[in-house]
Amino acid sequence: MxxxxxxxxxxxxxxxxxxxxxxxxxxxxxxxxxxxxxxxxxxxxxxxxxxxxxxxxxxxxxxxxxxxxxxxxxxxxxxxxxxxxxxLAEPAKSAKTVADKGWDAVAADFLKSRGDRRSSTLRDLKLRVERAVAVINQKPKPRDGMSVLEAYAAAYFKEMAPGGQGRKRNLNDVVAFLQFAVDRCGAPDRFLPPPKDRINELIGTSPTSTTERLTPPIKADQFTALLDALEADGRHDLKLAVALVGYLGLRPAELAVLRVGDDEKARVGSIKRNIQTMQQADKPPRLVMPLEIDGRNNEGARAIAQFASGLVKLPKALRKQIDLVEEKGRFQDVGAEFAQQLSRCKHWQAMFKADPRITPYSLRHGFAWRATVGQNKIPVRTTAALMGHTMQVHHRHYGAWVDEAAIEEAVGMHNAVVA
Known part of the structure; x- marks a missing residue:
């Protein structure tokens, strides 16, 4: 009854x-x-x-x-x-609450859907998702997407600079997780991420300008002085690596995929393994060419020839990391070893002491500087193609270099030709 x-x-x-x-x-x-x-x-x-x-x-x-x-x-x-x-539904006779059981399952599904990311990306993503779930399950529980982001920021943003990439990347991953929970796992609509302007409030504004945040370029005289110092120290192997990165505008890790063909042209393959690049089937290696420096007797071209001949080899530890790329499934250790090799160079140590903002990427930025601001400028589209990124990326990173002096010089040259 x-x-x-x-x-x-x-x-x-x-x-x-x-x-x-x-x-x-x-x-x-x-x-x-x-x-x-x-x-x-x-x-x-x-x-x-x-x-x-x-x-x-x-x-x-x-x-x-x-x-x-x-x-x-x-x-x-x-x-x-x-x-x-x-x-998000509670299994029969479960002792756990719906939220506890459900959000853990959403996290597992979300990470599974991102399984094709490279290992370092997955590691960071897993940490951020675990933190998001912890925030959602804390008491008092956040009741919507905005309160989840606010609680996340309160818990983890103390050591992250306002307006910095750390805050942006963390929130981007949490936003994607919340969107997935609503779209794919049936979470209530109230957990949808808030408008972008609300998210930007949590990211904050950096106290430094874009120009100040940009890793500074190594100018031509600094670059050639570094190469001469390595030559004097007998580090022909490291000099070759530095010359290739600086003259060709490479990402340091791209040394692993640099090849010189029978036509004596240098090309590099892709080192970026993410969802976008994996969907680009058979993307051909990009052509790279040296931006030579006056008075150096085509040193960039000679570095390519040395690399192709094998008469001068890259540092042994760097070659070891290149050989391990396929086994590890990542390229980051190649760039890390390049940085390690540079950090032991006394001349580099002096350069770093003079400007602690420089990094191995400053060599690549030096290529962009010579192409964008130097006396023999080349078109932005060509520079972006040589460096392996879009024009939008190029403008975003290097547009800050176009200051008043550069504007006055460009307009003056145009008007001089017209006159």
């Missing part, structure tokens, strides 16, 4: 809350939900709940969630049930 009473009450509440056409019944101990539409067609699904009086409230809550998903997302009963039960 008790079973009839609780189930009858359940059906009455269901009809009162959602109207006709929604019904539940016991099917071998499981809850079967049926939706009968106006044309008398019907659809049925099983809920991850046992047919017991103790689960009456859970049954009502689950049906309500499925009803709302069908209404807000315009999806079928089966799709709404999948969205609701895949990650």
């Amino acid at each position: 008790a079973k009839v009473i609780w189930s009858d009450n359940l059906r009455q509440v269901l009809k009162r809350e959602h109207g006709k056409g929604w019904s539940v019944r016991d099917h071998r101990g499981r809850v079967q939900l049926t939706r009968i539409f106006e044309d008398r067609s019907r659809s049925a699904v099983y809920l991850p709940l046992t047919w017991t009086a103790d689960n009456a409230t859970s049954i009502l809550n689950t049906v309500a969630a499925i009803h709302d998903l069908m209404d807000s997302r315009k999806v079928s009963l089966k799709e709404a049930a999948r969205l609701n039960t895949q990650a």
Whole structure:
């Protein structure tokens, strides 16, 4: 008799809350939900709940969630049930709360969907998602997307500079996680990320300008002085590596994919392994050419010839890391070893003492400087192609170098020709 009473009450509440056409019944101990539409067609699904009086409230809550998903997302009963039960519904007789069990499952699904990222990206992403779940499960619990981001910022942004890449990358990953939870796992719409301007408030504004934040370029005289110092120290191997990076504008890790063909032209393959590059099938290696420096007797071209001949080799430790790329599945250690080799050079140490902002990437930026601001400028499109990035990226990183002096020089040269 008790079973009839609780189930009858359940059906009455269901009809009162959602109207006709929604019904539940016991099917071998499981809850079967049926939706009968106006044309008398019907659809049925099983809920991850046992047919017991103790689960009456859970049954009502689950049906309500499925009803709302069908209404807000315009999806079928089966799709709404999948969205609701895949990650956020509470399994029968579970001791954990819905949020605890559900958000852990959402995190697992999200990380699985990003499994094609490179290992370092996945490592950072996993940490940020774990932090986001911890924030969502803390007390008091955040109730929407904005409060999740606010709680995340309060917990983890103390050591991250306002306006910096650290805050941006953290929030971008948490935003993607929340969007995935709503779109793919049936999280309530209130967990959708807030508008971009609200997110930017949490990122903050950097106290330094874009020009100040940009890794400074190593100018031509600094670059050639470094090469001469390495020559004097007998470090012909490291000089070759530095010359290739500086004269060709390479990312240091691109030494691993630098090849010289039978046509004596140098090309580099891709070192970026992410979802965008993986979708670009058979992208050919890009042509790289040296931007020579006056008075150095085509030193860049000679470095390419030395590399191709094998008469001068890259540092042994650097070659070891290049050989390990395929086994490790990453290129970062090649760049790290290049930086390690440079850090042991006394002349580099003196350069770093004079300007602690310089990094091995300053050699690549020196290439961009000579192409963009030097006396023999080359078109931005050509420079971007040689460096292996888009014009938008080039303008974003190097546009700050076009100051008043550069503007006056360019306009003066144009007007002089016209005159």
